[in-house]
Amino acid sequence: MSRPAVDYDVIIVGSGAAGLTAALVLAERARVLVLAKGALDAGSTAWAQGGIAAVLDAGDTFADHIEDTMTAGADLNRQKTVEFVVEQAPQAIERLSRLGVPFNSDGTQLHLTREGGHSHRRIVHVDDATGWAIQSALLNAARANPNITLRSGMVAIDLIGDRHRISPEGGQKIWGVYALDTASDSSTTGRVQALTARATILATGGAGRTYQFSTAPRGATGDGIAMAWRAGCRISNMEFMQFHPTCLYNTEVKNFLITEAVRGEGGILTLPPDAGAEAGRRFMPDFDDRLELAPRDVVARAIDHEIKRLGLDYVHLDISHRPPSFVQEHFPTICERLLALGIDMTREPIPVVPAQHYTCGGVRVDLAGRADLPGLYAIGECSDTGLHGANRLASNSLLECFVFGDAAARAILARLEDMAPPPPVHPWDESRVSAADEEVVIKQNWTEIRRFMWNYVGIVRTDKRMERAANRIRLLTGEVQEYYGNFHVSQDLIELRNLLQTADLIVRSARRRKESRGLHFNADYPLLNEIARDTILVP
Template identity: 75%
Template sequence: MNSNQPSTSAHDVIVIGSGAAGLTAALALAQDHKVLVLAKGTLTGGSTAWAQGGIAAVLDAGDTFENHIRDTMVAGAGLNRRETVEYVIERAPHAIERLMALGVPFNTEGSNADKALHLTREGGHSHRRIVHVDDATGWAVQSALLQAAQANPNITLLPGRACIDLITGRHEKRYSGSGRVWGAYALDEATGRVETHVARATVLATGGAGRVYQFSTAPRGATGDGIAMAWRAGARVSNMEMMQFHPTCLYNLEVKNFLITEAVRGEGGQLKHPVTGNRFMPEYDERLELAPRDIVARAIDDQIKRFGLDYVHLDISHQPPEFVKEHFPTIHEKLLSLGIDMTREPIPVVPAQHYTCGGVLIDLAGRTDLPGLYAAGECTESGLHGANRLASNSLLECFVFGEAAAADILDRWDAFDEPPPINPWDESRVTDSDEEVVIKQNWTEIRRFMWNYVGIVRTTKRLERAQHRIAMLNHEVEEYYSNFRVATDLIELRNLLQSAELIVSSALKRHESRGLHYTLDYPAMLAEPRDTVLVP
């Protein structure tokens, strides 16, 4: 039993996740309230720090909100909710101003007197509207937000905490079926003890479920934790079949998950067959290398399968060497260390899972179905991305919904009750595990069959095969979870398997090909776009 349960007054709000969405919410809430930020692993271990590209915002004289809205809806294959798209895009310039005020050093151009933000362009965008910090925007944003959070006396940052489950009415000393969320049980990864963290409101900002796939650009911790916890607590999830694959991940057997940003294609990079050297995008789309990600990823997948290739080439060596080094210093340096000079030769690339477009269903205030539970960022389905995320709309979503959730909590604060007494975590009937190999084996198996059966191109038969394996693994993992003390690997495996089940169930329900969900059994797109909503 856990004896060190914190007093209920210790924190007003709990934020789970320390990336762009979580820290944005925490900073806004900390004006008036005590906020606890729980992070699995390190405070910089999430996806935000990895984001190379930038943040999309209408800042150019020739651009309009309507253009950005249209580009987002076109990329999303009509599955977006228009009111969400308008809400987010109209708030983008304000989000950029706030980040500049926090000290994010966005690239500029022009002389000192009339310096303007340097805007780049990415696939699917009709205008230059991506503000960036070289090719490492996410790291600059993460650093600025973290610095501000560390300096705020109302924010407590607690790394090394793997959340196990949300605390709901079921965990109250006087049991309640209300579904009201009161915080989370979290494993202290250093001591192995489970802590009970309670608050009046909880914000999920846990990122996506990318590590459910064998090849992914997502960080190691992207195991769908928030999505799985919210689902188990009773929240609906939506559009989990919409998994975005980034077309260009470095193909290198030594280095895993190194992304070659979309902006390389935006600045003239060409996709070529590695043997013939021919450009192949003209066969697939008139927008060539600047077509939306799903089209480019399927084109590369088709080339690889059709010609039995391991990879294709991305070539920007026709641009002046100084231009390439100036625009892509991080990538240039990394590739040089691997013996590839991108100013003189092509880069070998393959598609890899990149972004979870579906997730916990939220409204414009970041509210989930469960009272007291909010969510923001990649763990959600807000209606912004639809069937395919437009490049550089992801960090933007984090800032807008992190702020929206905080604003709604502040507005409704007086309606939130004090948390009731909560039962501590009970581990009286479990022992230490004596067979860690089970976790490793199951983890590897899930990621492999998800890649092979639920990847870029799908069939009903492959999806049913995946579903059959998930059913068998569910039994194994549940038995293991019931008998042994929790460890981070076990928590992640349980969430990974739950996320895989939600992805496959959603994919089997969609009898069409739309955006990121492409199935050979239903190649046409239905006239009416419809969300896939799963109800616990």
């Protein structure tokens, strides 16, 4: 009851690029348990189409990559973090190549493409399915490593801290997680397990599913951010939710992203036939001198503006003026997927709309991924390292996963021998709850959260809209807490609880920022403050 049958040195919650990178480095000297909420390859990494930003071209420099990142982030980035990540990028690409990631090449050199906000071609890629190639390589390496245990179907509920010890000592150290085993028969006893270790890494991804329209996978419900907040960690800059400008508009198919690289290779944004006399007009010249290669927040707001101004359902992204062989060679996955839906992107434009794409804020950490509580680390999209600032530069996200996955792992290894083994902790207590009797409550509340967040705290915000969102969060919080306290936990209930907590953190952060910066645009405060300041929430 007090100790698990198997001891681990490190527990990693999340099996994407950040989590598996950390696991592979840690496995040199540590026993590692990696938990995945669903399938091991079901996270955001496998969905990434574009690539990884790295200075590899002779005409490019670290200084240029740093400047592009700071410009996109509206100078809210932490300079030391940006320098650290950019300078580590070439080594990260080299490590991935050694793992067998088949990056596209151009002769003897890696093929580099360009994306919005970048001043040079610096995106290393595997066709238009970079994330899937990386996920596969990392997962194969992890499966082959005897020091790494991979478990799918493990839904983390909350962090285990000193207060959960059999003999509490009043500290704040984190010792692991309580997790629901959905891979086992739900009728078995002990389905919620107390998993403990010397150190715990959150690599749980972002909170995209807080919004009605998102490119994020089903499991992106802000789990790590919510768990860290409940445990007592600071959360920062949650108002900066990135909306990708070009998600396929199709009522039957959800969450299919049209990569930034389509615009990088010459794709233009035009108005569709429903725009009447303006049909076919290229509209980005009205908004930014960088046209379609402006940062994502600029392009997303431009599309949102045109859709609302003209009452449209979508706009067009058109690369049909390029040779068909060029388009098919550069975007084979997208071409195939669109053809199955009756769209030939080599001959006609693609209907697109903005959709939530990336969580720039999260658990506040240092350059080693350390969170506020001893023994706890956060890496990848659930963290706020200071790299992205007020807006993430395209293809810096996978890069951040590799750099901080490596940094956190090495920080843990450096003091592994000095870390105390996990103490006996209390098992999960379900003695005073019963089986849920109204699952419709979960579905209804989930739908309501995502709709009001999209409408009130989306691409363009106002004080009144955010006040309405805050009022709804207050009402739903009581309902969800009551439900959570009375019934057995399920994956849907755990995710609903985290979605609501994350929505609350986003709204709190957004209401505090009295300016428009980067991804946060408040029509009541359209100007930029002179000094860029982080929004830091303290439990």
